[in-house]
Every structure is written in C-alpha cells, then in structure tokens.
Amino acid sequence: MKTATSNTKAALLLLGASLDVLHQESREWLETIAFWKDETKFFANLLNKNKNKTSEYADMLKNLDKIHENLFDYLEDDIKQHERLLSHLIKGQKGLSDMDYREKHRSLGKRMDLFTNDFREFKKMVFGYVKKL
Known part of the structure; x- marks a missing residue:
C-alpha cells in the first residue's frame, strides 16, 4: 500500500512540475509578445x-x-486567459480538465x-523597404 501512495505522490509531483513548465512557457510567450509590440x-x-x-x-506596411x-492583443489575451485557467486548475476547481489545459497549451504553442x-x-x-530608401 505504501508503494501505491508513493507512486501517487510521485505522479502528483510530476504533474505539478509539468504544469509549472507549461506556466513558464506561457510567461515566456507573454514576454515575447511584449517585445514584439515594442518592435x-x-x-x-x-x-x-x-x-x-x-x-x-x-x-501596405503601415496597415x-x-x-x-491587433493580433498581438488577441494572442496576449488568449494566453492570459490560459494562465487564469491554470490557476483554477491548480486550485482544484471542479469541472476543469488537465488534458483540456494541455490541449489548449499545444494550440497556443x-x-x-x-x-x-x-x-x-x-x-x-x-x-x-527601409534599405531601398
């Protein structure tokens, strides 16, 4: 029985670490978008x-x-919403699926x-264009 408990804890630790990695990736995406906005x-x-x-x-270039x-804003909003979903997932809110979160993460990626x-x-x-000026 102790082995089953250890395996469950190990699985939970791995799941938490994996979600942490996904969270970090989402944060990096937001930083990238902020840089693109500056560019x-x-x-x-x-x-x-x-x-x-x-x-x-x-x-045409200006347009x-x-x-x-505008696309930056939509993508940024989607990533922020994704981060809020992660927060609810970590808090154990009912009705949320880890698999749904991961699928959305892949889609955002x-x-x-x-x-x-x-x-x-x-x-x-x-x-x-600028080189030709």
Missing part, C-alpha cells in the same frame, strides 16, 4: 519618418503593422510558432 512601435516610427516618400508599399498590433514566422516575414519586408 512594432519602432517599425511604425521608422516608417513615419519617411512619410514624405509615401507609396502604396509603405501604406500590416496595425494588423500585427502552434499559434505562437505561426505568428513568430509571420512576424519574421513582416520584419524582412520592413527592412527590405
């Missing part, structure tokens, strides 16, 4: 400095910049990866 402001300022050279391309800014790639392409476009 977006920098790009907006950079593009605004060259307003007298306005072209369709520059306007894309606004879109990214995929969204972060996709957005990272999209934002990287956006930055390449801005740098390419």
